[in-house]
Amino acid sequence: MLDRHDPHAGLHSERGALAGEHPGRAANPVIKVHDVAWLEFEKPDLQRAEVFARAFGFTPTLSTGHELHLRGTDPGAPCVLIRRGTRSRFLGPAFRAACLGDVLRLAKVTGRQVTRLPDALGGIAVDLADPSGLRVRVVSDVDELPALPSQQPHTLNVGHEVLRVNAAQRPPRAPARVQRLGHIVLQSTRYRQTLDWYLEHLGMIVSDFLFHAGQRQRGPVMSFIRCDRGTTPTDHHTLALTLGPTNRYVHSAYQVADLDALAAGGEYLREHGYHHSWGIGRHIEGSQIFDYWRDPDGFMVEHFSDGDLFDHTVEPGWAPMTASGLAQWGPPASADFLGVRPGKESLRELRAVLAALREDNEFDAQRLIGLLKVARS
Template sequence: MSSPWIEGLRSVALFVPDLARAEAFYTQTWHLAVAHRGDDVLYLRGTGDDDYLLALHQGGDAPQVRQVTLRARSREALDALCESAVAAGGTLLAAPHALTRDPAGGIGMKFKDPHGRVFQVVHGDARREADAPMADMPIRLTHAVLNSHAVDDTKAFFERAMGFRLADRTGIMAFMNCNRDHHTLAIGITDNDALNHIAFLMPDFESVMRGGGRMKDAGHPIQWGPGRHGPGNNLFNYFIDPFGVVIEYTAEVEQVDDSYVSRGPEHWKWPPGRIDQWGIAPMPGPELKAAQRQVLFAPA
C-alpha cells in the first residue's frame, strides 16, 4: 500500500504564543533537539535522518497549524501533485520552487484543501546522518491526525490529490496510508477541522512508558494511555503541550503492504468500557477531547 507521489510525513509547522516556553518544553521535557534557529522560528529534530520534524513559529495568543509537510517520492511527483491537488478541488498556493528560506532546503510546492488545511510537499530536502536510537527520545513523526466535519470529502481529497489509500476506518477515524506505516495521515470524524494530534515515534515500549513518567513528573499527566490501538496496532500515550496541542508518544506501528485488507467500523468494535486492545487505560477525558478540537489551521 503506497502513494505513487508521497513518500511519507516529514514535519509539522505550528504557530505558538511563546517561542521560548515552547523551546524549553520540547527540548527539556519532550526530548527533541534544536536543529536550527531563525527569526522567530525554531526547528527541532529527533534522532532520525530528517533534518527537522517540528517547526515552531512565534505566533498570536493561540496555537495554530501553519502547515503539514510531506516528502515526495521524486521531483516529477511535485508536478503531478500540482495537477492532482487542483483537480481534486484544492487550491495551489505555490508551484515547485527552491525552498531557500527553509533550512532543510530542497524543492517544494504548497496547496490548500477545500477545508483550509495547508500541505507542503518537498523533494531533495536535506537528510542528516541518523543517530543510534536513544531511549526516551523521539525518532521521527509517524502520523498526524486532522479532524474533518466532512470525512468522506476529506478522504476523497487525500486519495485523489495525494494518492493515499484507506487502511482502516472506525466509528471515529479514517486511517490513510501512503507507505509501509499503517497510516501517515488520519481523519478524525467530528464536526470541525482542527488538528487532532501529532504522533512522535519512540524506539520501543520502554521509551513510551519512560516518556510518560517523565512527562508526568514535569506536570504533564498522561491524558490517555498507556494502551495499544486497534488500527495500526501501535502503543500510545497522549499528552497536551503547554499551549493545548495534543501530542502522542507511540511505538511499534504496524508495517503493511499490498496484501493488507482494509476493515470498517463493524470490525473495530470494543466491549463496553474498552477503547483499545488492552483495556487498562481509562476513557479519554473532557480535557483531551476539548484540546483535540481547538488547534486550527492558520488562514493561508
C-alpha cells in the same frame, strides 16, 4: 459464551467491506507520497515550546527568537517546525514526495506554483489546500540531516526465552528520545470529500474504516490512511481523518524505541509538571503502544512504539467506532482525550457543534447522535 461479555468482541477490523462500500484507494492518483515529512505550527512563546520539546524527546536543529526546528534521531529533515506568532495554531502538514518529478506533476495538475524552501530546509515545495481548507505542502529534495545516537531497545526475557543473564534492567527516568514523526490525526466537517482528496491527489490508501454504530449504511466517519509504497511496508496510518463539528488538528504521534522508553519518558514528563492526557495502552487500529500528553499550548502529542506495518496488498478493515474500541488494554479513554472534559474546550466544542448543525456539511444531527454514542460506549 465469553465473547458475549468481551467489550472488544467484534471491534477488531480485519473484516472487510460490504458490496458497494468505499474501496479505500483511488484508481488513478496524481502521485503517491512517500511519507509525512514534518508539521508546522505557530506559537507565541518559542522558549516555552523548546523546553517542552526537549522534555518530550526532540532535538532542536534551529532555535532563534522567531523559529524553532525539532528533529528525531532518524536521518532526514526536522519533523516539527514552529514559528513565532500571536497565537497558537496548527498551520498544516508536509508530505515527502517520492521524487522531484512528482512535485512538478502535482503542481501542473493543480495549477499551483513550485517554490523553493528556506535554506535551513533546502528543496522545493508545492502548497495545496484540502477540502477542509488546510494547507497541505508536498516537498522534495530537502536536506537530509544525519542520524543521531538513539535509545536502544531493552533486551527482554520473554517467557522462557532467556536473553539477559547476570544483568539488571534499569531504564533511566529521562526524556524518551523521539525517533521520528509517525502520523497526524485531523478532524473535518467534510470528511468524505477530504478523504477522497488525499487518496486522489497524494495516492494514500486506507488501512481501516470506522463507522457509527447503526449507521454503517451512511458510510464511514473515520479512516486510518497509509502511504502506498508498493511491496515496501509502511505505517498502518500516516494520516487519520475523522468527521466532527470543526476542522482542526487532533494530535500527532512520534515513535520511540520501546515500552520502557515510552513509560520512563512519561514519568519524566509527569515529574516536570506536564499534562498527561491518556495512556499507557495498546491501540486496536494500528496496534501501537501509546501514551498521550498535552504541550503547554494545549496541542496533544503522542509517544508510540511497536505499530503495525502494511504493504499495498492489505485491504481496508471495517469496524464500529466506540470509546472502548480505542484500546486493546489500558485505562479507559479519558475525558481529556475524547474532548469532553468540562471547561473552556468543551464549551468551544459545544458552540462548534451548534454552528456545524446550521451549516451545509457532513456533520448533521444523525452524525451528532452517533458521536454521542461513541463517547458513552
